[in-house]
Amino acid sequence: MNDGKRTPWVVGVSGASGTPYAAAVLRGLIEAGESVDLVVSRASRLTLLDETGIAFRDAHWREDLAAWLARGADGKPDAFDVSGALDDVRYWGAGDLAAGPSSGSYPAKGMLVVPASTAAVAGVALGLSKDLLQRVASVTLKERRPLVVAVRETPLNGQTLKHMVALDEAGAVVLPASPAFYAGATHIQDLVDFVAGRVLDAAGVPHRLYRRWEGELGGASRTD
Numbered sequence: 001m002n003d004g005k006r007t008p009w010v011v012g013v014s015g016a017s018g019t020p021y022a023a024a025v026l027r028g029l030i031e032a033g034e035s036v037d038l039v040v041s042r043a044s045r046l047t048l049l050d051e052t053g054i055a056f057r058d059a060h061w062r063e064d065l066a067a068w069l070a071r072g073a074d075g076k077p078d079a080f081d082v083s084g085a086l087d088d089v090r091y092w093g094a095g096d097l098a099a100g101p102s103s104g105s106y107p108a109k110g111m112l113v114v115p116a117s118t119a120a121v122a123g124v125a126l127g128l129s130k131d132l133l134q135r136v137a138s139v140t141l142k143e144r145r146p147l148v149v150a151v152r153e154t155p156l157n158g159q160t161l162k163h164m165v166a167l168d169e170a171g172a173v174v175l176p177a178s179p180a181f182y183a184g185a186t187h188i189q190d191l192v193d194f195v196a197g198r199v200l201d202a203a204g205v206p207h208r209l210y211r212r213w214e215g216e217l218g219g220a221s222r223t224d
Contacts, residue, residue, distance in 0.1 A: 005107070006035050007035065008034070008107075009035070009037070009108070009111070010036075010037045010101050010108050010111040010112070011029070011036055011114065012039045012112070012116075012133040012136060013039070013040045013113075014044055014113060014117040014119070014120035015041055015042075015043025015044045015047050015117045016047065016115040016117035016151075017047055018047075018114070019047055019048045019052060019068070020051070020189075021114050021199075022114050022115060023069055023071070024073075024189075024195075024196030025114050025196045025200065028197070028209055029205060030086075030088075031080075032200075032206055034088075034205060035088045035089075035090075036089045036090070037089075037092060037100070038065070039094055039132050040061075040091075041120070052071055054068055054071075056068070058091075058093050062086055065086060065089070066085075069085065073188045073189045073192045078189075092132055095131065096132055097131075097135060101136045102139065104139050108140070109203075110148070110203060111147050113147070113149045113150060114148070115150055115152035115177055116149045116152065117152070118160045121149060121164060124138060124141075141171060141172065146173070146202070147167075147171070148172070148175055148202045149164075150176070151174060175199060175202055179192070179194045184211055190210070196209055197210040
């Protein structure tokens with residue numbers, strides 16, 4: 001929880017398929033009592049509209065985000081309680097390069113890019129800063145803050161692999177959106193929550209999104 005000084009995690013949502021991953025990460029951060037600054041790229045709005053039917057708008061970001069977070073990966077209502085959940089969420093437009101997080105002097109814990117498109121990976125790796133998402137990621141690296149990049153693309157070509165290596169060498173955690181099955185997933189949301197949980201693990205944020213491996217073979221078949 002915050003001690004009076006707001007130090008948020010910046011969540012950047014790029015145009016790759018995988019908006020349910022972003023929603024799960026946002027829910028996890030909020031449930032952990034973390035402050036959140038949100039950047040939704042222009043390209044990601046098209047993906048969000050395609051995957052959820054939600055037309056995300058700057059002027060109505062709060063109600064659009066509430067509708068997004070209240071929706072499970074299968075399109076059905078999620079159990080997440082939206083009421084009051086957005087009190088410590090701040091939204092910045094993708095074209096606002098004068099936004100707070102664009103400066104290293106802005107207090108932030110780090111940044112989570114989820115999902116990360118190959119275009120976003122390339123832009124951050126090359127330091128292009130062509131929009132606020134890329135600029136904040138570059139700032140996060142130069143300030144030596146945690147940067148987790150959840151890449152969502154397959155297959156990967158050689159150029160993207162080189163960009164991912166460059167991010168790793170710069171200090172980022174490159175985390176492919178690759179769900180596992182040992183946690184006993186029975187629904188699509190379980191697979192989404194596993195990836196979101198691994199993102200939060202990399203950021204050091206506590207959560208209960210998935211069942212952890214405990215060295216027991218066959219543990220995935222348990223029903224508890």
